[in-house]
Amino acid sequence: MLEVLEAVDGDALQRWGQACVDRLTLRCDEINNLNVFPIPDSDTGTNLLFTMRAAMDSVTRNTGDSASAHEVAMAMSRGATTGARGNSGIILSQVMRGLAVSSADGPFTAATLRASLELAAGLVRNAVSVPVEGTIMTVLDCAAYAAGRCAEDASISEVARAAADAAAEALAATTDQLDVLRDAGVVDAGGLGLVVMLDVLVGVISGREPERTFARSEPSRDVRPTPTLASEQYEVMYLVADSDDERIAELRTRLGAIGDSVIIVGDGDGGWSVHVHCADAGAAVEAGLTAGALSRVRINCFALDAASHQVVEVTHSGIADRAILAVAEGDGAAALFESEGVIVLRCDEPISAIQLLAAIRNVAHREVLVLPNGALSAHELVAVSVAARDANHEVVLLPSSSMVQALAAIAVHDPQRIAVDDAFAMSECASATRWGSLRIADERALTLVGTCEPGDGLGLIGREVVVIEKDAEYAGTQLLDRVLGSGGELVTMLVGGNAPTELIDHLASHVAQHHPGVDVMIYPGGQLGDLVQLGVE
Template identity: 25%
Template sequence: MIENMNKALIMKNIDGKVLISCFKKGTEVVLSHVDELNALNVFPVPDGDTGSNMASAMLEACKNLDALESNRRDLQSVLDAIESGTLLGARGNSGVILSQIFRGFKQGTKGKKSLKSEDFALALKSAREVAYNAVMKPVEGTMLTVVRVLSVDSEKYVTEDTAEFMEKLWKRSVQIVNDTPRYLKKLRDAGVVDSGAKGFSYIIEGFYRSLSGETTVNLNVENIGTSGIVKISQEDLKYLYCTEVMVKTTRDVDIDELRNYYSSIGDSLILVNSGGILKLHVHTNTPGLAIDKALEYGELYKSKIDNMKSQHHQIINIEENPVISKEKKNYGIIVVADGSGLESIFKSLGVDIVINGGQASNPSTAQIKESVESLNARNVLIFPNNANILMAANSVKEMVNGKKIFVVNTSTIQQGLAGIFAFNSQMNLLENERNLKEAISSVRSIEITQAVRDSQVQDINVKKDQYIGLLDGNLVASSEAIDETIFLTLEKAKVNEAEVITVFYGKDVDEEDANVIFKEIQIRYPSADIELYYGGQSYYHYLISVE
């Protein structure tokens, strides 16, 4: 009798309804460990968002599953809902890779109405292939490693009982996660396992728990951020004309004189003097005077004046109606940036849409897609400005028809600004691509923040809450004092050879403190043109561009 009862309890197949239960339980397990996953930094930088990114993808898919009508809960319809939902909800690399795993899994089940354990094992092979192909440079010791090893080992676990099969997969995934430091030195140095790998293991745990009879699901989403596209409100404009000028200089440029002059006639001032070119951007009511002043230093190369009052009304209308006018413009530009100051700077440089996001707050694929669709342009350039957003941005290419989308390979805000300055709306896409690559490669990016954990990176010992300096993403300095950290990092960047140093201070930095740093940089590097702007960014006290 007991033997017959055990046979009756064997879970043989996974159909659409069972898969819904498994997926939702997997989502619940991830949600319950979001803070833990976010805290698993492999670098002492406050960028922990893997848990939130994976949860965002899972929750979007759960919405799709809830929207399925009862007569459309067959296996393939459920997998379609999971595939589209995880992609649209994907944030950061971890979210996008996860979406590609589910995409590949679906492809591996083509024509199936239900899955036996051997079918599940076969689908894992397809998941591995699609996920690895989606990443330009796959890194072992990550979520990819878990799906790769499971796709091989799952053949050994095939059994009639899918719950037993899933239990073996889950236990093996835990072993793989614990082994991730063997692949990556930075995991060993930080004393952690890979967060994406552990998140994927939690999903498998949820599948196992569901197949074992835990069918009740509680999705508490309060701790998952959903930062969206910046909302634009009606406002009065103090200065009407956005004025941009490029001058081929014929004599030495007095940046201080120009800064004082333009500050007296406008705001949103940006001055760049590099390679014999003076570039000015200013909002003013007297664009003629702005241009005349620049011409004192050389010959006019290019100028542009826009009436911002007209532009402002157009931008507001985007939120009410995605189509601004019936005639498409040639280029539309989207950037991702965090901070009111950076947002203002990008918009003043002609950017159409600024998506609020960046470090530890990656926008979803759906948000980027919505922004692209709202632009009435033939060509759309996306500046992710963060390496963790590149995959989500690239995935939009396959989701939007009728527009040519070019994702600019910017990993920092500094690279994004350099790219925007180099962009020329009069050039074709190929010419712009060449110019953008050259401009981005000429910039060195410095980021100053505080460590969120004790760590050792190469020969640098870092204590929690110490200030750390990153140069092009690599940790090069740490100190108890922020000014010492800044100047140690500047030395590593060989700033003595720089022509332009631009400093953006964050929302938690006092303006007086920023000015002290600014003046000290001027004293130490008198040959460089040095600018200071309020960026308002989170997490990073200072962003410094060196050109």
């Protein structure tokens, strides 16, 4: 006898999620083959599958064996929002969010299932800038409407079945709602994915999934639209944090002006997932930079396959049209970089991603190698790099976390090499340069090696404090012994604006006495944060 659930608890919800992954895996190619709207890129099934996998991976990482339905749903919502692929994936994440919000008071009953579908449909409507009927959104609306019309005393099995049947009926109607679907003779790909998931829910609750067939599972080859270089488009996705509703509304407007298929959804916890189709991927990322902190920037080119068939003849001779842009603090450091022909962006005050982006765009050379020198976080640099690439610039950000690493990289720069080889050589030199810094603590703080007090000398290797001493000179010699502990032939000292002359003399003497054979190069830097930056090669 089949077991029919009266409510869906955390375990049943996990079984539903995993069953959705399994079923989407089996039907991924079928759903991909239906994909003709909004772009015929044959990836809707893949996007739904990846999004659902991200949801279940989040459950595995963040919940235990006895997790409640709400805990499971919250984990699924977070995972789906941060791991969403494509517009169908973002819409699916809002179904997960509807489940999470509606399950706050306990297991899923008939009433909470109705509420979750209605909430999800509303969230999707609000997220899509230009709603188009005959898509997954329409199918979700019909499922929610049918669930809401069920009798108050209907069981959760009856509500789930009503929603799934209505979704299937709406899916069949999508063929006549969109011209592109009618011409191809297919149903909407995303809508089919949603029907599959609702049918799986019916199976988990009632023990038996509905059996359904649709007239066509693949569009006619004669009418399938194909992307061309003339209509080249990009799909741009990223996450936004540290923002607010007003800035997100402005972002939606800006993206709507440069592209279409704009979808912005919130995770309910201060984060947003953004999706747009546009011809200028850089402009889409730049718009995001003005809205908040970006991460997980992902760009897909719809015309990539067509472009791969073109043969482009590339010739190279002489000195490349290339510039190096370095972020620098202090007059001395800026002069050092400029003497090597490097364009300098000063960071005596903290700089923003927008400022770095503007500096790159102002460079009058096609190839730009950027030495960020620790001025911005990794996710900000990725966003800047993506936004900066356009018809006028090819941009490569090099892994320099400090000015001394950047100086080492510049020493091996060769403008007669092609950009990728030059960037590789410079990156290798920068990453091979061990670096540290000596500074004075300005407040009491807990570090990996203990608690420092204001006025203590701090020795750092990279970003981590490894030495705390009352005397700054002694802290400096301890730091030198650490950075030279695994060898080295040259120590570069970039002297800060507040460093006493006797301190630098003492450090240089320490190297001569305790590390024979190691050369010392001393340059005025003028930076205010560090008394001295050390680079070891």
